[in-house]
Amino acid sequence: MSDAMRPSRNLSRRLLLGAAAAALSGASSLDAAFAQTALAQTSLPPTPSCDDGDDPTPAQTAGPFFKPRSPERQSLIEPGMTGTRIALAGMVLTRSCRPVPNVLLDLWQADARGVYDNKGFRLRGHQFSDARGCYRFETVVPGRYPGRTPHLHLRVQAKGRPILTTQLYFPDEAGNARDGLFDPALLMRTQAAASGVEAQYDFVLAIR
Ligand SMILES: [Fe+2]
Numbered sequence: 001m002s003d004a005m006r007p008s009r010n011l012s013r014r015l016l017l018g019a020a021a022a023a024l025s026g027a028s029s030l031d032a033a034f035a036q037t038a039l040a041q042t043s044l045p046p047t048p049s050c051d052d053g054d055d056p057t058p059a060q061t062a063g064p065f066f067k068p069r070s071p072e073r074q075s076l077i078e079p080g081m082t083g084t085r086i087a088l089a090g091m092v093l094t095r096s097c098r099p100v101p102n103v104l105l106d107l108w109q110a111d112a113r114g115v116y117d118n119k120g121f122r123l124r125g126h127q128f129s130d131a132r133g134c135y136r137f138e139t140v141v142p143g144r145y146p147g148r149t150p151h152l153h154l155r156v157q158a159k160g161r162p163i164l165t166t167q168l169y170f171p172d173e174a175g176n177a178r179d180g181l182f183d184p185a186l187l188m189r190t191q192a193a194a195s196g197v198e199a200q201y202d203f204v205l206a207i208r
Contacts, residue, residue, distance in 0.1 A: 049202060050097035056206040058185050060167045063153060065116040070106055070124040075138040078122065083112025083140030085196030088168075088188065091133045092156065094207040099133025103205075106155040107137055114145035141170070141197060149175030149182055156203050168201055 077085070092103040106126035110116050117123060123142075129135045142150045150173060156164040168188050169176060176182045188199040 050093045050095075050204055052096050054093075054095055054097065054204050055185075056095060057156075057164060057166055057203045058183055059165055060181060060183065060186070062155070062165045063167075065118060066108060066153065066155070066165075067118070067121070067124060070108065070121050070126050072127060073125040074127050074136055076107070076109075076123050076125045077138055077140070081111070081122075081140060083143070085138070086141050086190075086199055087136060087138050087193075087195070087197070088152070088199040088201065089134070089136040090200050090202045092129045092135065092158070092203045092205060093133060095204060096208055099129075100158050100205060100207065101129055101131045101133055102159055103129040103133070103135075103203075104155070104157045105129065105135050105137075105203075107139070108153045109139065109151075110142040110145055112140050112143045114143035144175060147179075149173050149179040151179075151181075154203075156205065158205055158207060161205065161207065164203070164205060166203075168199075170199075 088107075092100045092105070094100060104126060105128070106124075108116070108124040111123055123139060125137070127135060127137070139152075142152065144150055150170050152168045154164075154166055154168065156166070167181065167186060169182055169184075169186050171187050171190055186201075188201045190197050190199045192198075
């Protein structure tokens with residue numbers, strides 16, 4: 001995504017299309033308004049927000065805490081782990097919005113207190129995007145640590161392609177504006193859920 005507002009622009013376009021469809025089908029303007037409200041309350045958009053020719057996801061520094069050979073797993077939650085649960089899901093896409101299966105996604109992060117496990121593999125794990133280009137991690141919201149706003153580190157690599165190393169950020173974090181690494185193009189979309197937080201981010205690789 002080249003800018004963080006693109007998802008909401010796309011959602012707005014979908015709302016307008018929904019209203020137009022409702023009008024064409026003879027529904028009243030009240031129905032159309034209701035449909036818009038219902039859609040606006042709908043959680044995360046089900047379709048990719050990629051535009052044809054979209055900019056690739058920006059790269060960011062790996063920082064000092066990456067460790068190779070993390071375990072393959074979707075859930076990084078371990079018994080006794082504290083912190084708000086977060087499910088991060090999305091797709092891996094080419095610049096022309098084609099889903100990319102079998103992409104390695106390696107995530108590492110601080111725990112809820114802002115501490116990395118540099119001895120073991122706590123809150124570290126990798127997985128591969130599925131046949132539809134989808135991935136999903138279950139983890140906890142990372143805490144702040146000195147000089148940084150909360151963030152997740154990821155390495156994303158399609159088979160035989162260069163590694164994209166980047167970081168994802170949380171919307172509405174006061175610390176974002178004070179963090180020199182923060183990039184709004186790397187904001188996840190988040191919403192509260194019964195289980196904690198649901199977050200969504202689609203990676204766009206520099207592949208046509
Ligand atoms: Fe970090």
